Amino acid sequence: MSRLRLFAPRPEIPVLPQPVAQVSLEGLPQNALETGRTRLVVTGALFALAFALIGGRLVDVTVVKRGGEPRFAQGLRQPPVAERADIVDRNGLLLATSLPTASLYADTKDVIDPAEAATKLSRALPELNEAEILAKLKSEKSFVWLRRSLTPRQEQAVNGLGIPGLYFQREDRRVYPHGALVAHALGFANIDNRGIAGVEQALDDVLRGGREPIAMSIDLRVQHILREELQATIADFAAIGGTAVVLDVHSAEIVGMVSLPDFDPNRPSALPAETRFNRNTLGVYEMGSTFKIFTVAMALDAGSTTLTGGYDATLPLKIGRFTIRDDHAQKRWLTTPEIFMHSSNIGSARMALDVGAAGQRAFFGKLGFLKPVPVELPESGHPLIPRPWRPINVMTIAFGHGMAVTPLHLANGLATVVNGGILRQPTLLKRPEPAIPGERVISDKTSDQMRRLLNLVVERGTGKKAAAPGYVVGGKTGTAEKVGNGGYRRKALLSSFVGAFPMHAPRYVVLVSVDEPKGNKKSFGFATAGWVAAPAVSRIVQRIGPVLGVTPVNQDAPEIRQAVATDVAPRSGPKAGERKLASF
Amino acid sequence: MIRRSLILWVALAAMVSVALFVVKYEVKTLEEEFARLNREIQRNRDAIHVLRAEWSYLNRPDQLAEMALRHLDLQPLLTGQMGELKNLPARKPEAAPDIAAAPDADAPKTAAVAKPAKPAPQPKPAAVPVSARPAP
Numbered sequence: 001m002s003r004l005r006l007f008a009p010r011p012e013i014p015v016l017p018q019p020v021a022q023v024s025l026e027g028l029p030q031n032a033l034e035t036g037r038t039r040l041v042v043t044g045a046l047f048a049l050a051f052a053l054i055g056g057r058l059v060d061v062t063v064v065k066r067g068g069e070p071r072f073a074q075g076l077r078q079p080p081v082a083e084r085a086d087i088v089d090r091n092g093l094l095l096a097t098s099l100p101t102a103s104l105y106a107d108t109k110d111v112i113d114p115a116e117a118a119t120k121l122s123r124a125l126p127e128l129n130e131a132e133i134l135a136k137l138k139s140e141k142s143f144v145w146l147r148r149s150l151t152p153r154q155e156q157a158v159n160g161l162g163i164p165g166l167y168f169q170r171e172d173r174r175v176y177p178h179g180a181l182v183a184h185a186l187g188f189a190n191i192d193n194r195g196i197a198g199v200e201q202a203l204d205d206v207l208r209g210g211r212e213p214i215a216m217s218i219d220l221r222v223q224h225i226l227r228e229e230l231q232a233t234i235a236d237f238a239a240i241g242g243t244a245v246v247l248d249v250h251s252a253e254i255v256g257m258v259s260l261p262d263f264d265p266n267r268p269s270a271l272p273a274e275t276r277f278n279r280n281t282l283g284v285y286e287m288g289s290t291f292k293i294f295t296v297a298m299a300l301d302a303g304s305t306t307l308t309g310g311y312d313a314t315l316p317l318k319i320g321r322f323t324i325r326d327d328h329a330q331k332r333w334l335t336t337p338e339i340f341m342h343s344s345n346i347g348s349a350r351m352a353l354d355v356g357a358a359g360q361r362a363f364f365g366k367l368g369f370l371k372p373v374p375v376e377l378p379e380s381g382h383p384l385i386p387r388p389w390r391p392i393n394v395m396t397i398a399f400g401h402g403m404a405v406t407p408l409h410l411a412n413g414l415a416t417v418v419n420g421g422i423l424r425q426p427t428l429l430k431r432p433e434p435a436i437p438g439e440r441v442i443s444d445k446t447s448d449q450m451r452r453l454l455n456l457v458v459e460r461g462t463g464k465k466a467a468a469p470g471y472v473v474g475g476k477t478g479t480a481e482k483v484g485n486g487g488y489r490r491k492a493l494l495s496s497f498v499g500a501f502p503m504h505a506p507r508y509v510v511l512v513s514v515d516e517p518k519g520n521k522k523s524f525g526f527a528t529a530g531w532v533a534a535p536a537v538s539r540i541v542q543r544i545g546p547v548l549g550v551t552p553v554n555q556d557a558p559e560i561r562q563a564v565a566t567d568v569a570p571r572s573g574p575k576a577g578e579r580k581l582a583s584f
Numbered sequence: 585m586i587r588r589s590l591i592l593w594v595a596l597a598a599m600v601s602v603a604l605f606v607v608k609y610e611v612k613t614l615e616e617e618f619a620r621l622n623r624e625i626q627r628n629r630d631a632i633h634v635l636r637a638e639w640s641y642l643n644r645p646d647q648l649a650e651m652a653l654r655h656l657d658l659q660p661l662l663t664g665q666m667g668e669l670k671n672l673p674a675r676k677p678e679a680a681p682d683i684a685a686a687p688d689a690d691a692p693k694t695a696a697v698a699k700p701a702k703p704a705p706q707p708k709p710a711a712v713p714v715s716a717r718p719a720p
Contacts, residue, residue: 100634177641221645224645469663546661
């Protein structure tokens with residue numbers, strides 16, 4: 001056969017006859033041959049092992065671990081880490097986000113016609129001053145900021161001008177789409193994206209590392225209603241400010257929190273510093289008669305008085321140089337419900353004295369009124385409490401003077417009183433599980449009695465204007481004179497109403513507090529809580545009720561009456577009360 | 585014999601290298617496509633992010649309230665306008681027998697066809713007339 005010869009023919013190796021080899025290979029040559037063979041065997045074995053390893057690994061990688069795709073192929077499954085996580089409201093609406101913005105700068109050496117560029121720029125960005133831009137463009141610098149943080153639309157406009165020498169620098173900027181609406185609760189971050197107020201500061205670490213948006217407990221719709229109504233009230237009564245809070249009675253989530261005047265967190269320094277003051281959590285105020293809620297709850301819980309018991313409020317109470325008078329004086333013996341509904345200072349002072357200083361202090365301690373509210377805000381005011389706690393303090397604190405707390409203290413206190421007596425820690429963050437543990441402050445029975453008394457104030461007492469048809473509002477008015485120049489100023493009032501609804505099964509606490517309202521024609525010159533704050537609460541409840549899914553009820557239905565009604569008239573007569581007075 | 589297997593192996597090696605070459609370029613194209621898609625995803629994500637902020641900005645409650653006032657003929661919900669299903673009055677008893685009575689009157693021939701001539705008149709749903717709405 002003809003063979004295809006690709007290679008040169010092999011040299012014929014002569015096969016030596018065995019015996020010759022056996023004879024000739026002895027001694028040194030044989031040793032060399034043995035060594036060579038051994039080396040060959042070892043090397044061959046090593047290679048074989050290496051190939052076996054590689055082969056094995058190949059099978060392992062391609063056949064055994066088939067599922068393991070290279071990470072590269074997975075691509076952008078995760079969004080890139082933003083500088084700060086978003087903040088959303090309880091329904092997922094965006095409250096704060098970090099946007100990549102373009103900042104405009106110029107390399108003046110590349111600008112051909114500075115005058116024309118300046119004219120065009122000032123037309124595209126009307127907030128820029130043409131003369132200033134011209135000066136900057138003529139400065140011969142290779143880097144000069146023209147405008148920081150342009151909106152995408154502005155960026156497009158500038159790009160459309162086609163001026164050479166203008167460039168953009170990408171920067172992350174914190175944006176608050178809702179402006180002033182959630183200003184104090186949100187706080188704001190500075191230009192370096194560090195939170196320096198509100199939740200932005202309190203949760204700075206979480207926000208900076210985080211990717212998942214943080215959900216606040218605020219409901220934007222409720223927040224809007226609160227702000228609108230509070231603004232209207234402040235305008236109506238020419239007040240200097242005000243606060244409003246809506247608190248979930250059971251989960252202690254702050255659903256709405258407004259402090260006016262407020263500011264735009266997008267431009268925090270555009271307004272005076274006092275606009276950044278959060279009255280709800282940082283401001284401490286003597287809240288006035290709203291404290292009678294706690295006085296009565298304390299006395300009922302301690303058993304020192306009952307719903308049928310009462311105190312004599314005929315004459316003003318004189319203690320040293322102080323005289324305690326009633327604003328809505330009835331000048332007679334009053335039952336506990338009457339003391340509460342007519343907001344009798346004398347009656348509540350006597351009621352508190354029966355419990356005593358130690359008991360009162362312990363009660364407010366249990367309510368959390370002696371320390372700042374533990375809420376996710378750096379702006380947390382420390383209550384002002386008397387030291388030492390003397391009998392005169394006991395009496396004034398009974399009707400809300402001589403002790404200053406934040407409005408949030410008050411709202412959470414009322415939530416505790418009406419929710420069955422359990423104190424829970426208020427929060428600005430949405431609770432994943434609404435049922436949280438708390439500490440019992442008053443008994444269920446006292447809480448039930450307090451709900452009846454609070455409803456009584458709205459139905460027949462000082463808070464009639466807080467009534468909202470169908471929502472069974474209950475609450476308490478409080479008109480406090482503000483402290484100033486070594487005494488109380490009769491004309492400078494803090495008019496508050498703190499209430500809850502629906503009273504037969506409370507779900508939300510609403511607090512409105514108006515700072516220095518002035519009486520107007522509609523209120524016949526009155527600037528007291530019943531005329532200022534109570535109507536605002538009524539309007540707020542009627543608007544937030546449907547938003548929060550509270551079903552209105554027929555207030556005259558027997559099951560509702562049974563849950564909220566209370567007897568006002570003394571059953572045992574004034575005599576029993578006088579007997580009670582003897583202990584004083 | 586050795587040469588024949590050698591040719592086989594050389595041919596195999598050539599085929600494998602061609603295949604490798606083809607696959608390599610295919611992978612390269614895919615990688616480019618992949619990078620392009622990733623860039624596009626990133627761009628879209630950025631755009632969504634900005635649009636979400638804009639959406640939130642355009643949904644400011646005061647803005648919505650103003651636009652609703654301007655463009656919609658709606659009033660705030662009043663307490664009296666809310667009710668529960670169980671409080672609805674029961675259906676009027678004469679509404680139901682109307683259909684059953686129809687074949688009776690028309691004699692058996694229409695009843696055999698089992699098709700009502702026309703739907704029995706129903707009581708109109710109690711709609712609130714436009715004029716009855718509370719004035720703004």
